[in-house]
Amino acid sequence: MKEELVEKYFRPGRLPHLWCPGCGHGIITGAIVQAIDQEGWSKDDVAIISGIGCSSRASGYLDFNTANTLHGRALPIASGLKMANPKLHVIVVSGDGDCTAIGGNHLIHAARRNIDLTLVVFNNSIYGMTGGQYSPMTPVGSKATTAPYMTIEEDFDLPSLAQAAGATYTARATTYHTQLLIDVIKKGMEHKGFSLIEAVSACPTNFGRQNKMGAPALMMDWQRQHGVPLAAWNKMTEEQRAGKFPIGVLSERTDRKEYTEAYDEVIARAQAAL
Amino acid sequence: MSLKLITKRCKGCGICTFFCPKKVLVITELNKAAIAEGKENDCIKCGQCEMRCPDYAIFVEKEA
Numbered sequence A: 001m002k003e004e005l006v007e008k009y010f011r012p013g014r015l016p017h018l019w020c021p022g023c024g025h026g027i028i029t030g031a032i033v034q035a036i037d038q039e040g041w042s043k044d045d046v047a048i049i050s051g052i053g054c055s056s057r058a059s060g061y062l063d064f065n066t067a068n069t070l071h072g073r074a075l076p077i078a079s080g081l082k083m084a085n086p087k088l089h090v091i092v093v094s095g096d097g098d099c100t101a102i103g104g105n106h107l108i109h110a111a112r113r114n115i116d117l118t119l120v121v122f123n124n125s126i127y128g129m130t131g132g133q134y135s136p137m138t139p140v141g142s143k144a145t146t147a148p149y150m151t152i153e154e155d156f157d158l159p160s161l162a163q164a165a166g167a168t169y170t171a172r173a174t175t176y177h178t179q180l181l182i183d184v185i186k187k188g189m190e191h192k193g194f195s196l197i198e199a200v201s202a203c204p205t206n207f208g209r210q211n212k213m214g215a216p217a218l219m220m221d222w223q224r225q226h227g228v229p230l231a232a233w234n235k236m237t238e239e240q241r242a243g244k245f246p247i248g249v250l251s252e253r254t255d256r257k258e259y260t261e262a263y264d265e266v267i268a269r270a271q272a273a274l
Numbered sequence B: 001m002s003l004k005l006i007t008k009r010c011k012g013c014g015i016c017t018f019f020c021p022k023k024v025l026v027i028t029e030l031n032k033a034a035i036a037e038g039k040e041n042d043c044i045k046c047g048q049c050e051m052r053c054p055d056y057a058i059f060v061e062k063e064a
């Protein structure tokens, strides 16, 4: 990311950030900033709401309207903000643990309501902040401090989960595929309705080390090897797909009403009845 | 040289050195990215280091 953007959008004096060497979270935070910059929005018209976790620390570095809230509860707080001021561009930053474990119920209901929020999930496959416990998105067969003999639970396919719950835009990219990541975040911000972007990150400290993935650059190279652009993915056999995942815009639909607009209709009906 | 390094921010993760197609960058003994000796003019300004630096510590400057 260009230094001009750091100067424009980061709170002064906060760098270097506290993320570990090679942590992917800085790249995702940079991608969000670049997507916002491309929109040309005023900083006052943007809000960044996060939960708790290493990923959720992103909001504290950024010079927008921000709130670092409660573990798993960023979406309800962001929903309240959006209801109170539908003109704000509300971006929610969350971790795989924050979003799909403690915050899983909030996720499905925000998606079901199709409220116009852009949720960026920093998926590093682990609870980074608390020392490497497995999350619902830790790939089955991984080691974690809570699974020294490997996890036996299937991990969520997050975009599919969000689609089934009613999200009207879902996408996935990785920190290796940085330009794609910026593009899919930007499209998600432009989409009216609930958008979920899974940003595949790396936690060298608490996932990489336990799973012998090597240096941060090798974890990023793993992303290069396993993230497959959707067009190529669609031509692959089940066997070829094993262990890999599609990247790009995975779903987009416009047939569902957005929640704050539906609520405006409730207000109009109530006023007409007076 | 078109590269600018903000050494104070660099944590020596090695992502830029690994992905640089011209092997312009190295990690020094002080655990910081630096331009390798003799590679000062090899940078092709592809921007891969800037794009993937998690610490915003390396930039490809536009030449005047």
Ligand SMILES: Cc1ncc(C[n+]2csc(CCOP(=O)(O)OP(=O)(O)O)c2C)c(N)n1
Pocket (backbone or CB within 6 Å): A052, A053, A054, A055, A056, A071, A094, A095, A096, A097, A098, A099, A122, A124, A126, A127, A128, A129, A130, A135, A203
């Ligand atoms: C109510 C509550 N329960 C548990 C915690 C402890 N806790 C802090 S962060 C975290 C998980 C973070 O993992 P994730 O959301 O994947 O983010 P990461 O740190 O990996 O970026 C947990 C369990 C907490 N802060 N609050």
Ligand code: SF4
Pocket (backbone or CB within 6 Å): A018, A019, A020, A022, A023, A024, A025, A054, A055, A124, A128, A129, A202, A203, A204, A205, A206, A207
């Ligand atoms: S513990 Fe993991 S997620 Fe947290 S800052 Fe370190 S590398 Fe990043």
Ligand code: SF4
Pocket (backbone or CB within 6 Å): B003, B019, B020, B021, B022, B023, B024, B025, B042, B043, B044, B045, B046, B047, B048, B049, B050, B060
């Ligand atoms: S711009 Fe490209 S060639 Fe130049 S140092 Fe960075 S990665 Fe290497």
